[in-house]
Amino acid sequence: MTDQSSLDQVLKPVATARGLPNAHYVSDEMFAAERDSVLFANWSAIGFAKDIEAGEAMPVNFVGMPLVAVRTREGEVKVFQNTCRHRGMILVEEKKKVGGVIRCPYHSWCYALTGELKATPHVGGPGHNTHAEIRRRELGLVEIRSHVWRDVIFVNLSGDAPEFSDYAAAAMKRWAEFQGQPLVAGGADSAFSFDVACNWKLAVENYCESYHLPWIHPGLNSYSRLEDHYHIEQQGEFSGQGTLVYRPMISEDGRRFPDFQGLSDHWDAGAEYVALYPNVLLGVHRDHAFAIILEPIAKDRTIEHVALYYAGDAARDPAWAAMRETNAKMWHEVFAEDLFVVEGMQKGRHGVHFDGGKFSPAMDSPTHCFHHWVAAQMRRPAQAAE
Amino acid sequence: MGGGTENPLKGFCQDFSKKSCGARGEGWRDDLNLRLLAAHAAGEKAALVTLYGEAAEGADDIDAACFFLTHAYVYALDIGDDRARTLHARLFQHGREE
Numbered sequence: 001m002t003d004q005s006s007l008d009q010v011l012k013p014v015a016t017a018r019g020l021p022n023a024h025y026v027s028d029e030m031f032a033a034e035r036d037s038v039l040f041a042n043w044s045a046i047g048f049a050k051d052i053e054a055g056e057a058m059p060v061n062f063v064g065m066p067l068v069a070v071r072t073r074e075g076e077v078k079v080f081q082n083t084c085r086h087r088g089m090i091l092v093e094e095k096k097k098v099g100g101v102i103r104c105p106y107h108s109w110c111y112a113l114t115g116e117l118k119a120t121p122h123v124g125g126p127g128h129n130t131h132a133e134i135r136r137r138e139l140g141l142v143e144i145r146s147h148v149w150r151d152v153i154f155v156n157l158s159g160d161a162p163e164f165s166d167y168a169a170a171a172m173k174r175w176a177e178f179q180g181q182p183l184v185a186g187g188a189d190s191a192f193s194f195d196v197a198c199n200w201k202l203a204v205e206n207y208c209e210s211y212h213l214p215w216i217h218p219g220l221n222s223y224s225r226l227e228d229h230y231h232i233e234q235q236g237e238f239s240g241q242g243t244l245v246y247r248p249m250i251s252e253d254g255r256r257f258p259d260f261q262g263l264s265d266h267w268d269a270g271a272e273y274v275a276l277y278p279n280v281l282l283g284v285h286r287d288h289a290f291a292i293i294l295e296p297i298a299k300d301r302t303i304e305h306v307a308l309y310y311a312g313d314a315a316r317d318p319a320w321a322a323m324r325e326t327n328a329k330m331w332h333e334v335f336a337e338d339l340f341v342v343e344g345m346q347k348g349r350h351g352v353h354f355d356g357g358k359f360s361p362a363m364d365s366p367t368h369c370f371h372h373w374v375a376a377q378m379r380r381p382a383q384a385a386e
Numbered sequence: 387m388g389g390g391t392e393n394p395l396k397g398f399c400q401d402f403s404k405k406s407c408g409a410r411g412e413g414w415r416d417d418l419n420l421r422l423l424a425a426h427a428a429g430e431k432a433a434l435v436t437l438y439g440e441a442a443e444g445a446d447d448i449d450a451a452c453f454f455l456t457h458a459y460v461y462a463l464d465i466g467d468d469r470a471r472t473l474h475a476r477l478f479q480h481g482r483e484e
Contacts, residue, residue: 099431099464099465099466099467100462100463100464100465100466100467100470101463101464101466103460103463103464108460110460110463110464118463119459119460119463121456121457121459121460122453122456126449126453127448127449127450127451127452127453127455127456127482128452128482129456129477129482129483129484130482130483130484136484
Protein backbone atom coordinates (compact mmCIF):
# COMPACT_ATOMS: atom_id res chain seq x y z
CA MET A 1 0.00 0.00 0.00
CA THR A 2 0.99 3.61 -0.48
CA ASP A 3 2.12 5.42 2.62
CA GLN A 4 0.50 8.73 3.42
CA SER A 5 3.68 10.69 2.71
CA SER A 6 3.59 9.53 -0.90
CA LEU A 7 0.04 10.77 -1.23
CA ASP A 8 1.09 14.04 0.35
CA GLN A 9 3.59 14.43 -2.49
CA VAL A 10 0.76 14.09 -5.00
CA LEU A 11 -1.32 16.65 -3.15
CA LYS A 12 1.29 19.39 -3.57
CA PRO A 13 0.90 22.07 -6.27
CA VAL A 14 1.68 20.80 -9.76
CA ALA A 15 5.08 22.47 -9.90
CA THR A 16 6.40 20.45 -6.98
CA ALA A 17 4.09 17.43 -6.94
CA ARG A 18 4.89 13.86 -7.85
CA GLY A 19 2.45 11.58 -9.60
CA LEU A 20 0.70 8.68 -7.97
CA PRO A 21 3.14 5.96 -6.91
CA ASN A 22 3.55 2.71 -8.87
CA ALA A 23 1.40 0.73 -6.45
CA HIS A 24 -1.66 2.50 -7.82
CA TYR A 25 -1.03 0.79 -11.16
CA VAL A 26 0.57 -2.57 -10.41
CA SER A 27 -0.81 -3.70 -7.05
CA ASP A 28 -3.91 -5.89 -6.67
CA GLU A 29 -4.28 -4.62 -3.13
CA MET A 30 -4.31 -1.01 -4.32
CA PHE A 31 -6.72 -1.83 -7.12
CA ALA A 32 -9.12 -3.15 -4.49
CA ALA A 33 -8.57 -0.14 -2.26
CA GLU A 34 -9.26 2.25 -5.13
CA ARG A 35 -12.35 0.27 -6.03
CA ASP A 36 -13.83 1.23 -2.66
CA SER A 37 -12.40 4.70 -2.13
CA VAL A 38 -12.40 6.02 -5.68
CA LEU A 39 -14.88 4.08 -7.81
CA PHE A 40 -17.55 3.07 -5.30
CA ALA A 41 -17.39 6.20 -3.17
CA ASN A 42 -18.12 8.52 -6.11
CA TRP A 43 -20.33 8.55 -9.19
CA SER A 44 -18.90 5.98 -11.59
CA ALA A 45 -20.13 5.22 -15.09
CA ILE A 46 -21.37 1.67 -15.67
CA GLY A 47 -23.05 1.76 -19.07
CA PHE A 48 -25.03 3.63 -21.67
CA ALA A 49 -28.75 4.22 -21.31
CA LYS A 50 -29.05 3.77 -25.08
CA ASP A 51 -28.35 0.08 -24.59
CA ILE A 52 -31.53 -0.61 -22.58
CA GLU A 53 -34.97 -0.50 -24.15
CA ALA A 54 -38.12 -0.19 -22.03
CA GLY A 55 -38.74 -3.50 -20.26
CA GLU A 56 -35.15 -4.71 -20.61
CA ALA A 57 -32.67 -5.74 -17.95
CA MET A 58 -28.94 -5.52 -18.55
CA PRO A 59 -26.49 -7.12 -16.11
CA VAL A 60 -23.30 -5.20 -15.39
CA ASN A 61 -20.38 -6.55 -13.45
CA PHE A 62 -18.74 -3.38 -12.21
CA VAL A 63 -15.34 -4.20 -10.70
CA GLY A 64 -16.78 -7.39 -9.26
CA MET A 65 -20.02 -5.83 -8.07
CA PRO A 66 -23.04 -7.52 -9.71
CA LEU A 67 -25.51 -4.91 -10.90
CA VAL A 68 -28.51 -4.98 -13.16
CA ALA A 69 -29.61 -1.86 -15.00
CA VAL A 70 -33.23 -1.85 -16.11
CA ARG A 71 -35.51 0.48 -17.98
CA THR A 72 -39.02 0.39 -16.58
CA ARG A 73 -42.02 0.28 -18.87
CA GLU A 74 -42.45 3.98 -18.14
CA GLY A 75 -38.93 4.58 -19.50
CA GLU A 76 -37.04 5.26 -16.28
CA VAL A 77 -33.55 3.77 -15.87
CA LYS A 78 -32.92 2.10 -12.53
CA VAL A 79 -29.99 0.13 -11.19
CA PHE A 80 -30.19 -2.68 -8.64
CA GLN A 81 -27.82 -5.08 -7.00
CA ASN A 82 -28.19 -8.16 -9.20
CA THR A 83 -28.66 -10.45 -6.22
CA CYS A 84 -31.80 -12.20 -4.98
CA ARG A 85 -32.80 -11.19 -1.46
CA HIS A 86 -33.47 -14.86 -0.64
CA ARG A 87 -30.32 -16.95 -1.14
CA GLY A 88 -28.10 -14.48 -2.90
CA MET A 89 -28.53 -16.01 -6.33
CA ILE A 90 -27.51 -13.91 -9.31
CA LEU A 91 -30.72 -12.78 -10.94
CA VAL A 92 -29.95 -11.75 -14.50
CA GLU A 93 -27.04 -13.40 -16.32
CA GLU A 94 -27.60 -11.96 -19.78
CA LYS A 95 -29.28 -8.88 -21.16
CA LYS A 96 -32.91 -9.72 -21.84
CA LYS A 97 -36.41 -8.47 -22.38
CA VAL A 98 -38.35 -8.92 -19.17
CA GLY A 99 -41.85 -10.13 -19.98
CA GLY A 100 -43.39 -9.43 -16.60
CA VAL A 101 -40.99 -9.74 -13.69
CA ILE A 102 -37.40 -10.63 -12.92
CA ARG A 103 -37.74 -14.20 -11.68
CA CYS A 104 -34.92 -15.68 -9.67
CA PRO A 105 -33.87 -18.88 -11.44
CA TYR A 106 -33.35 -20.64 -8.10
CA HIS A 107 -36.59 -20.57 -6.04
CA SER A 108 -38.55 -18.24 -8.33
CA TRP A 109 -38.86 -15.22 -6.09
CA CYS A 110 -40.16 -12.56 -8.47
CA TYR A 111 -39.31 -8.86 -8.62
CA ALA A 112 -40.96 -6.06 -10.58
CA LEU A 113 -38.73 -3.94 -12.81
CA THR A 114 -39.21 -1.24 -10.22
CA GLY A 115 -37.63 -3.52 -7.63
CA GLU A 116 -40.61 -4.61 -5.53
CA LEU A 117 -40.77 -8.23 -4.44
CA LYS A 118 -43.94 -9.53 -6.07
CA ALA A 119 -44.00 -13.27 -5.37
CA THR A 120 -42.43 -15.70 -2.92
CA PRO A 121 -43.69 -19.12 -4.03
CA HIS A 122 -43.99 -21.82 -1.35
CA VAL A 123 -42.22 -19.59 1.16
CA GLY A 124 -44.67 -20.67 3.86
CA GLY A 125 -44.65 -24.32 2.77
CA PRO A 126 -45.91 -26.00 -0.41
CA GLY A 127 -48.72 -23.95 -1.91
CA HIS A 128 -48.41 -21.31 0.83
CA ASN A 129 -46.83 -18.21 -0.64
CA THR A 130 -46.73 -15.98 2.40
CA HIS A 131 -45.19 -16.18 5.83
CA ALA A 132 -45.33 -13.78 8.74
CA GLU A 133 -41.56 -13.41 8.70
CA ILE A 134 -41.36 -12.73 4.98
CA ARG A 135 -42.29 -9.08 4.63
CA ARG A 136 -42.14 -8.33 0.94
CA ARG A 137 -42.07 -4.58 1.45
CA GLU A 138 -38.73 -5.00 3.16
CA LEU A 139 -37.31 -7.44 0.65
CA GLY A 140 -37.32 -5.60 -2.64
CA LEU A 141 -34.20 -5.46 -4.78
CA VAL A 142 -31.47 -3.31 -3.32
CA GLU A 143 -31.56 -0.17 -5.43
CA ILE A 144 -28.30 1.57 -6.22
CA ARG A 145 -28.27 5.35 -6.50
CA SER A 146 -28.12 6.13 -10.19
CA HIS A 147 -28.33 9.07 -12.53
CA VAL A 148 -28.29 9.37 -16.31
CA TRP A 149 -26.45 12.33 -17.80
CA ARG A 150 -25.48 12.62 -21.45
CA ASP A 151 -26.76 9.04 -21.85
CA VAL A 152 -24.21 7.71 -19.37
CA ILE A 153 -25.53 5.71 -16.42
CA PHE A 154 -23.72 6.79 -13.27
CA VAL A 155 -23.96 4.95 -9.96
CA ASN A 156 -22.85 5.75 -6.45
CA LEU A 157 -22.31 2.39 -4.81
CA SER A 158 -21.34 3.67 -1.38
CA GLY A 159 -24.62 5.56 -1.22
CA ASP A 160 -23.16 8.60 0.47
CA ALA A 161 -21.79 10.77 -2.33
CA PRO A 162 -23.42 14.17 -2.87
CA GLU A 163 -26.38 14.25 -5.25
CA PHE A 164 -25.20 13.85 -8.84
CA SER A 165 -26.50 17.31 -9.71
CA ASP A 166 -24.10 18.69 -7.10
CA TYR A 167 -21.28 16.24 -7.84
CA ALA A 168 -21.21 17.18 -11.52
CA ALA A 169 -22.59 20.70 -11.16
CA ALA A 170 -19.63 22.44 -12.77
CA ALA A 171 -19.56 20.07 -15.74
CA MET A 172 -23.29 20.47 -16.26
CA LYS A 173 -22.93 24.24 -16.07
CA ARG A 174 -19.99 24.24 -18.46
CA TRP A 175 -21.98 22.44 -21.12
CA ALA A 176 -25.36 23.91 -20.23
CA GLU A 177 -25.91 24.95 -23.84
CA PHE A 178 -26.19 21.28 -24.77
CA GLN A 179 -28.42 20.39 -21.84
CA GLY A 180 -31.87 19.17 -22.80
CA GLN A 181 -31.04 18.88 -26.50
CA PRO A 182 -31.68 15.60 -28.29
CA LEU A 183 -28.52 13.54 -27.91
CA VAL A 184 -29.20 10.53 -30.07
CA ALA A 185 -26.92 7.52 -30.14
CA GLY A 186 -25.68 6.66 -33.58
CA GLY A 187 -26.50 2.97 -33.35
CA ALA A 188 -24.31 -0.02 -34.07
CA ASP A 189 -22.17 1.86 -36.59
CA SER A 190 -21.26 4.42 -33.96
CA ALA A 191 -20.15 2.30 -31.02
CA PHE A 192 -16.97 0.33 -30.50
CA SER A 193 -14.65 -0.73 -27.72
CA PHE A 194 -11.01 -1.42 -26.94
CA ASP A 195 -9.65 -4.03 -24.56
CA VAL A 196 -6.55 -2.35 -23.22
CA ALA A 197 -3.69 -3.70 -21.10
CA CYS A 198 -3.51 -0.78 -18.71
CA ASN A 199 -4.86 0.50 -15.44
CA TRP A 200 -8.02 2.53 -15.97
CA LYS A 201 -6.43 5.71 -14.58
CA LEU A 202 -3.86 5.84 -17.36
CA ALA A 203 -6.65 6.24 -19.91
CA VAL A 204 -7.95 9.22 -17.90
CA GLU A 205 -4.50 10.74 -17.58
CA ASN A 206 -3.77 10.52 -21.28
CA TYR A 207 -7.18 11.87 -22.22
CA CYS A 208 -6.84 14.89 -19.96
CA GLU A 209 -3.91 16.55 -21.60
CA SER A 210 -3.11 17.98 -25.03
CA TYR A 211 0.66 17.76 -24.51
CA HIS A 212 0.84 14.47 -26.38
CA LEU A 213 -1.22 15.50 -29.40
CA PRO A 214 1.57 16.48 -31.82
CA TRP A 215 3.51 13.30 -31.07
CA ILE A 216 0.77 10.72 -30.89
CA HIS A 217 -1.87 12.23 -33.18
CA PRO A 218 0.06 13.94 -35.98
CA GLY A 219 -2.99 13.69 -38.21
CA LEU A 220 -5.06 15.77 -35.82
CA ASN A 221 -2.19 18.13 -35.25
CA SER A 222 -2.03 19.07 -38.91
CA TYR A 223 -4.89 21.46 -38.25
CA SER A 224 -5.36 21.28 -34.51
CA ARG A 225 -2.01 22.51 -33.25
CA LEU A 226 -0.85 22.32 -29.68
CA GLU A 227 -1.10 26.08 -29.25
CA ASP A 228 -4.75 25.97 -30.28
CA HIS A 229 -5.62 24.00 -27.16
CA TYR A 230 -6.36 25.10 -23.62
CA HIS A 231 -6.52 23.31 -20.32
CA ILE A 232 -9.78 22.59 -18.54
CA GLU A 233 -9.53 22.07 -14.80
CA GLN A 234 -12.21 21.88 -12.17
CA GLN A 235 -10.53 20.80 -8.98
CA GLY A 236 -12.22 17.77 -7.49
CA GLU A 237 -14.56 17.16 -10.40
CA PHE A 238 -13.05 17.01 -13.88
CA SER A 239 -10.21 18.05 -16.14
CA GLY A 240 -9.43 17.96 -19.80
CA GLN A 241 -8.64 20.09 -22.79
CA GLY A 242 -10.36 22.24 -25.31
CA THR A 243 -9.57 23.24 -28.88
CA LEU A 244 -10.25 26.51 -30.64
CA VAL A 245 -10.01 25.17 -34.18
CA TYR A 246 -12.56 22.36 -34.48
CA ARG A 247 -13.63 21.87 -38.06
CA PRO A 248 -16.83 19.91 -38.66
CA MET A 249 -16.50 17.05 -41.10
CA ILE A 250 -17.74 17.79 -44.61
CA SER A 251 -18.85 15.01 -46.90
CA GLU A 252 -17.81 14.71 -50.53
CA ASP A 253 -21.12 16.24 -51.55
CA GLY A 254 -20.64 19.18 -49.19
CA ARG A 255 -22.95 18.16 -46.35
CA ARG A 256 -22.28 18.65 -42.65
CA PHE A 257 -23.96 16.95 -39.72
CA PRO A 258 -26.70 19.19 -38.31
CA ASP A 259 -25.61 21.26 -35.33
CA PHE A 260 -27.08 21.19 -31.88
CA GLN A 261 -29.47 24.12 -31.54
CA GLY A 262 -28.90 27.56 -30.15
CA LEU A 263 -25.18 27.27 -29.44
CA SER A 264 -23.09 30.36 -28.79
CA ASP A 265 -20.24 31.48 -31.04
CA HIS A 266 -17.74 29.69 -28.84
CA TRP A 267 -18.79 26.40 -30.36
CA ASP A 268 -18.38 27.50 -33.99
CA ALA A 269 -14.80 26.27 -33.89
CA GLY A 270 -14.61 25.11 -30.28
CA ALA A 271 -14.66 21.56 -28.95
CA GLU A 272 -13.99 20.22 -25.48
CA TYR A 273 -12.78 16.91 -24.10
CA VAL A 274 -13.31 16.33 -20.41
CA ALA A 275 -12.67 13.45 -18.05
CA LEU A 276 -15.44 13.49 -15.48
CA TYR A 277 -13.90 11.68 -12.53
CA PRO A 278 -13.54 8.89 -12.02
CA ASN A 279 -14.13 6.93 -15.22
CA VAL A 280 -15.95 8.67 -18.01
CA LEU A 281 -14.39 10.62 -20.86
CA LEU A 282 -16.66 13.03 -22.72
CA GLY A 283 -16.26 15.00 -25.91
CA VAL A 284 -18.56 17.70 -27.27
CA HIS A 285 -18.64 19.44 -30.63
CA ARG A 286 -21.22 21.60 -32.35
CA ASP A 287 -22.42 18.66 -34.44
CA HIS A 288 -21.66 15.49 -32.48
CA ALA A 289 -20.51 14.18 -29.14
CA PHE A 290 -19.03 11.05 -27.68
CA ALA A 291 -18.72 9.30 -24.36
CA ILE A 292 -16.10 6.76 -23.35
CA ILE A 293 -16.79 4.62 -20.32
CA LEU A 294 -13.70 3.08 -18.77
CA GLU A 295 -14.54 -0.32 -17.34
CA PRO A 296 -11.83 -1.33 -14.86
CA ILE A 297 -11.32 -5.08 -15.17
CA ALA A 298 -8.08 -5.52 -13.27
CA LYS A 299 -5.09 -3.47 -12.16
CA ASP A 300 -3.68 -3.82 -15.67
CA ARG A 301 -6.76 -4.26 -17.85
CA THR A 302 -9.45 -1.81 -18.90
CA ILE A 303 -12.20 -1.94 -21.47
CA GLU A 304 -12.96 1.35 -23.17
CA HIS A 305 -16.56 1.54 -24.38
CA VAL A 306 -17.05 4.29 -26.94
CA ALA A 307 -20.38 5.69 -28.17
CA LEU A 308 -20.97 8.53 -30.64
CA TYR A 309 -24.02 10.79 -30.57
CA TYR A 310 -25.62 13.24 -32.96
CA ALA A 311 -28.33 15.86 -33.01
CA GLY A 312 -31.60 14.23 -33.96
CA ASP A 313 -32.06 12.48 -37.29
CA ALA A 314 -28.38 12.40 -38.17
CA ALA A 315 -27.99 9.62 -35.63
CA ARG A 316 -30.22 7.06 -37.32
CA ASP A 317 -31.22 8.30 -40.76
CA PRO A 318 -29.66 6.11 -43.48
CA ALA A 319 -28.92 9.30 -45.40
CA TRP A 320 -26.21 10.04 -42.86
CA ALA A 321 -24.88 6.48 -42.58
CA ALA A 322 -21.78 7.02 -44.71
CA MET A 323 -20.79 10.13 -42.77
CA ARG A 324 -21.42 8.40 -39.44
CA GLU A 325 -19.22 5.54 -40.57
CA THR A 326 -16.46 7.94 -41.62
CA ASN A 327 -16.71 9.83 -38.34
CA ALA A 328 -16.65 6.62 -36.28
CA LYS A 329 -13.65 5.40 -38.26
CA MET A 330 -11.83 8.68 -37.65
CA TRP A 331 -12.38 8.53 -33.89
CA HIS A 332 -11.51 4.84 -33.81
CA GLU A 333 -8.16 5.67 -35.41
CA VAL A 334 -7.52 8.54 -33.00
CA PHE A 335 -8.32 6.49 -29.91
CA ALA A 336 -6.36 3.53 -31.24
CA GLU A 337 -3.30 5.79 -31.55
CA ASP A 338 -3.41 6.24 -27.78
CA LEU A 339 -3.35 2.54 -26.96
CA PHE A 340 0.39 1.97 -27.16
CA VAL A 341 0.88 4.97 -24.90
CA VAL A 342 -1.37 3.84 -22.08
CA GLU A 343 -0.12 0.27 -22.37
CA GLY A 344 3.44 1.57 -22.43
CA MET A 345 2.88 3.59 -19.27
CA GLN A 346 1.47 0.46 -17.64
CA LYS A 347 4.67 -1.42 -18.49
CA GLY A 348 6.77 1.50 -17.30
CA ARG A 349 5.04 1.50 -13.94
CA HIS A 350 6.88 -1.69 -13.08
CA GLY A 351 10.09 0.32 -12.92
CA VAL A 352 10.79 0.14 -9.21
CA HIS A 353 12.77 3.36 -9.20
CA PHE A 354 10.02 5.39 -10.85
CA ASP A 355 8.86 7.97 -8.35
CA GLY A 356 5.43 8.77 -9.76
CA GLY A 357 6.79 11.17 -12.32
CA LYS A 358 7.57 14.86 -12.65
CA PHE A 359 4.78 16.99 -14.09
CA SER A 360 5.28 19.83 -16.52
CA PRO A 361 3.75 22.75 -14.64
CA ALA A 362 2.80 24.27 -17.98
CA MET A 363 1.39 21.22 -19.77
CA ASP A 364 0.42 18.56 -17.23
CA SER A 365 -1.85 20.39 -14.83
CA PRO A 366 -5.04 18.63 -16.05
CA THR A 367 -3.37 15.29 -15.37
CA HIS A 368 -2.15 16.46 -11.99
CA CYS A 369 -5.69 17.64 -11.25
CA PHE A 370 -6.81 14.03 -11.65
CA HIS A 371 -3.93 12.59 -9.59
CA HIS A 372 -4.68 15.13 -6.89
CA TRP A 373 -8.32 14.04 -6.83
CA VAL A 374 -7.41 10.34 -6.63
CA ALA A 375 -4.93 11.01 -3.83
CA ALA A 376 -7.57 13.01 -1.96
CA GLN A 377 -10.01 10.11 -2.27
CA MET A 378 -7.41 7.71 -0.93
CA ARG A 379 -6.56 10.05 1.92
CA ARG A 380 -10.20 10.39 2.90
CA PRO A 381 -10.50 7.10 4.82
CA ALA A 382 -7.31 7.88 6.71
CA GLN A 383 -8.49 11.38 7.48
CA ALA A 384 -11.80 10.06 8.73
CA ALA A 385 -9.95 7.79 11.14
CA GLU A 386 -7.74 10.58 12.49
CA MET B 387 -30.54 -30.22 -6.16
CA GLY B 388 -30.47 -29.75 -9.88
CA GLY B 389 -32.74 -31.33 -12.46
CA GLY B 390 -35.81 -29.39 -11.45
CA THR B 391 -37.70 -30.45 -14.54
CA GLU B 392 -37.14 -34.18 -14.04
CA ASN B 393 -40.77 -34.73 -13.08
CA PRO B 394 -42.96 -31.75 -12.32
CA LEU B 395 -45.54 -33.85 -10.50
CA LYS B 396 -43.08 -35.92 -8.52
CA GLY B 397 -43.01 -36.02 -4.74
CA PHE B 398 -45.44 -33.51 -3.34
CA CYS B 399 -48.13 -34.25 -5.86
CA GLN B 400 -48.13 -38.03 -5.80
CA ASP B 401 -51.16 -38.25 -3.56
CA PHE B 402 -52.95 -35.59 -5.51
CA SER B 403 -52.38 -37.47 -8.70
CA LYS B 404 -53.76 -40.69 -7.33
CA LYS B 405 -56.87 -38.92 -6.08
CA SER B 406 -57.49 -37.18 -9.32
CA CYS B 407 -56.81 -39.97 -11.71
CA GLY B 408 -60.15 -41.59 -11.35
CA ALA B 409 -62.18 -38.78 -12.76
CA ARG B 410 -59.81 -38.02 -15.60
CA GLY B 411 -58.74 -41.45 -16.62
CA GLU B 412 -55.71 -43.55 -15.79
CA GLY B 413 -53.45 -41.98 -18.36
CA TRP B 414 -54.14 -38.36 -17.50
CA ARG B 415 -51.36 -37.95 -14.93
CA ASP B 416 -48.71 -39.50 -17.13
CA ASP B 417 -49.87 -37.50 -20.11
CA LEU B 418 -49.78 -34.25 -18.12
CA ASN B 419 -46.34 -35.14 -16.86
CA LEU B 420 -45.12 -35.55 -20.40
CA ARG B 421 -46.68 -32.32 -21.57
CA LEU B 422 -45.19 -30.43 -18.62
CA LEU B 423 -41.77 -31.91 -19.26
CA ALA B 424 -41.98 -30.94 -22.91
CA ALA B 425 -43.05 -27.39 -22.05
CA HIS B 426 -40.24 -27.06 -19.51
CA ALA B 427 -37.71 -28.38 -22.01
CA ALA B 428 -38.91 -25.96 -24.68
CA GLY B 429 -39.14 -23.03 -22.26
CA GLU B 430 -42.77 -22.53 -23.24
CA LYS B 431 -43.88 -20.54 -20.25
CA ALA B 432 -47.34 -19.70 -21.56
CA ALA B 433 -47.93 -23.43 -21.93
CA LEU B 434 -46.68 -23.97 -18.38
CA VAL B 435 -49.30 -21.52 -17.12
CA THR B 436 -51.95 -23.57 -18.88
CA LEU B 437 -50.62 -26.97 -17.83
CA TYR B 438 -50.09 -26.12 -14.18
CA GLY B 439 -53.56 -24.64 -14.24
CA GLU B 440 -54.83 -27.95 -15.58
CA ALA B 441 -52.98 -29.77 -12.82
CA ALA B 442 -54.68 -27.52 -10.29
CA GLU B 443 -58.08 -28.17 -11.80
CA GLY B 444 -57.53 -31.90 -11.41
CA ALA B 445 -56.71 -31.64 -7.74
CA ASP B 446 -59.33 -32.21 -5.13
CA ASP B 447 -56.91 -31.39 -2.33
CA ILE B 448 -56.64 -27.67 -1.73
CA ASP B 449 -52.95 -27.79 -0.87
CA ALA B 450 -52.16 -29.65 -4.06
CA ALA B 451 -54.30 -27.29 -6.08
CA CYS B 452 -52.59 -24.23 -4.60
CA PHE B 453 -49.19 -25.79 -5.23
CA PHE B 454 -49.98 -25.98 -8.93
CA LEU B 455 -51.76 -22.64 -9.00
CA THR B 456 -48.62 -21.12 -7.53
CA HIS B 457 -46.55 -22.48 -10.40
CA ALA B 458 -49.08 -21.27 -12.93
CA TYR B 459 -49.06 -17.86 -11.24
CA VAL B 460 -45.27 -17.56 -11.17
CA TYR B 461 -44.91 -18.40 -14.84
CA ALA B 462 -47.71 -15.98 -15.69
CA LEU B 463 -45.92 -13.26 -13.74
CA ASP B 464 -42.67 -14.20 -15.45
CA ILE B 465 -44.01 -13.53 -18.94
CA GLY B 466 -46.46 -10.79 -18.07
CA ASP B 467 -49.44 -12.99 -18.88
CA ASP B 468 -52.83 -11.49 -18.01
CA ARG B 469 -53.84 -14.75 -16.35
CA ALA B 470 -51.60 -13.77 -13.43
CA ARG B 471 -54.37 -11.52 -12.14
CA THR B 472 -56.92 -14.35 -11.97
CA LEU B 473 -54.43 -16.81 -10.56
CA HIS B 474 -53.43 -14.34 -7.89
CA ALA B 475 -57.08 -13.82 -6.98
CA ARG B 476 -57.59 -17.56 -6.57
CA LEU B 477 -54.52 -17.95 -4.39
CA PHE B 478 -55.52 -14.91 -2.37
CA GLN B 479 -58.98 -16.37 -1.91
CA HIS B 480 -57.42 -19.43 -0.32
CA GLY B 481 -55.14 -17.33 1.89
CA ARG B 482 -52.03 -18.27 -0.07
CA GLU B 483 -51.14 -14.84 -1.45
CA GLU B 484 -51.06 -11.28 -0.21
